[in-house]
Amino acid sequence: MSRARQPRRRAPGVAALLLWSVLGEGGAGAGTYLVRGADEATFLVPAGVRVEPYENFGYRLEVEESTARIQVDAGPLGSLQPFQLARIPPSRGAAAQLARAVAADATTRFEAASRILEWVAANLRYDLDRTLPQDAESVLARRTAYCTGVARLTVALLDALAIPAREVAGFVVGGEPGAGRTGFHRWVEIFYDDRGWVFADPLASHHLVPASYLRLASTTMEADLPGPALLLSRREGLEMVDLKSIAPVGRVMARPNGEERYAAVVRVTSDVRSPAAATLEGSGRRWRVDFVGGAATFFGVPPAAYALRIWSVGRLVGEQELELDGPRWTEVNIAIGEALSARTGETR
Numbered sequence: 316m317s318r319a320r321q322p323r324r325r326a327p328g329v330a331a332l333l334l335w336s337v338l339g340e341g342g343a344g345a346g347t348y349l350v351r352g353a354d355e356a357t358f359l360v361p362a363g364v365r366v367e368p369y370e371n372f373g374y375r376l377e378v379e380e381s382t383a384r385i386q387v388d389a390g391p392l393g394s395l396q397p398f399q400l401a402r403i404p405p406s407r408g409a410a411a412q413l414a415r416a417v418a419a420d421a422t423t424r425f426e427a428a429s430r431i432l433e434w435v436a437a438n439l440r441y442d443l444d445r446t447l448p449q450d451a452e453s454v455l456a457r458r459t460a461y462c463t464g465v466a467r468l469t470v471a472l473l474d475a476l477a478i479p480a481r482e483v484a485g486f487v488v489g490g491e492p493g494a495g496r497t498g499f500h501r502w503v504e505i506f507y508d509d510r511g512w513v514f515a516d517p518l519a520s521h522h523l524v525p526a527s528y529l530r531l532a533s534t535t536m537e538a539d540l541p542g543p544a545l546l547l548s549r550r551e552g553l554e555m556v557d558l559k560s561i562a563p564v565g566r567v568m569a570r571p572n573g574e575e576r577y578a579a580v581v582r583v584t585s586d587v588r589s590p591a592a593a594t595l596e597g598s599g600r601r602w603r604v605d606f607v608g609g610a611a612t613f614f615g616v617p618p619a620a621y622a623l624r625i626w627s628v629g630r631l632v633g634e635q636e637l638e639l640d641g642p643r644w645t646e647v648n649i650a651i652g653e654a655l656s657a658r659t660g661e662t663r
Contacts, residue, residue: 410468
């Protein structure tokens, strides 16, 4: 369990919160982060494209006249489908050989598919050079691609493992409500016998996509240059809850399969009005995280004793000792004029 020792001093203005939007918060570096929660967006569909109602695991697209509403549920996949590489006949080609090596000792389809997605995220670099071929073998040899090539290589790697997968064409709609920043995009869909089809964007999100991903019913355009898909409303509710692995580049969010936890998370918030930061020292390391939206969160913390310090305008305003002995979620509470305390949850 996690134990909090009495502080050396009290801190003015720190409280505990555990809510953090995956799309906007600071304090997380490169890596694969597990997320939970829900996401929702409403768009005005541009003329010239075809959008139809669609639903798969965790994703629901509703269309009424020219308005599209997307709801995403990032709850655990919960797939129990087994995977056995020995039953898959060996295939020729670099992509097939790579897929078999990456998934060699996986025991579930979720684990095998996750390894493929993580390999692509860690080893491919996005490059919007449309003069380069985007077939799977060319992308693998080059290790660069834009979204089409990324999707094609991912599908080829999964196909080599006899895991059904397909490309998905659509829009990614960004910006604030009322904005029209839109980009064509391709991602993938993976099939599980016990869960059905599941979306994934290999370089950004595994076993889910945010509500900003608008699936197109057809890649045939009725206009040479369709207008933007205007974002009418957005309610972001996806939260990072764990660090699964540290990736060489980028930040990737992923849906968990169950209640697994990979590392400890320590989260603190402060009500001080001036700019604030938190540091965590222990196990020979020192982390520093700025408070964003009133919260500072440390991911991937190994078991050890730590000193947690809160800083405001270069001045130490709070301090607490923590002892973490496993992969748990720890909330830190520091209130004005009160002693410091910590509470630990088994999972989140």
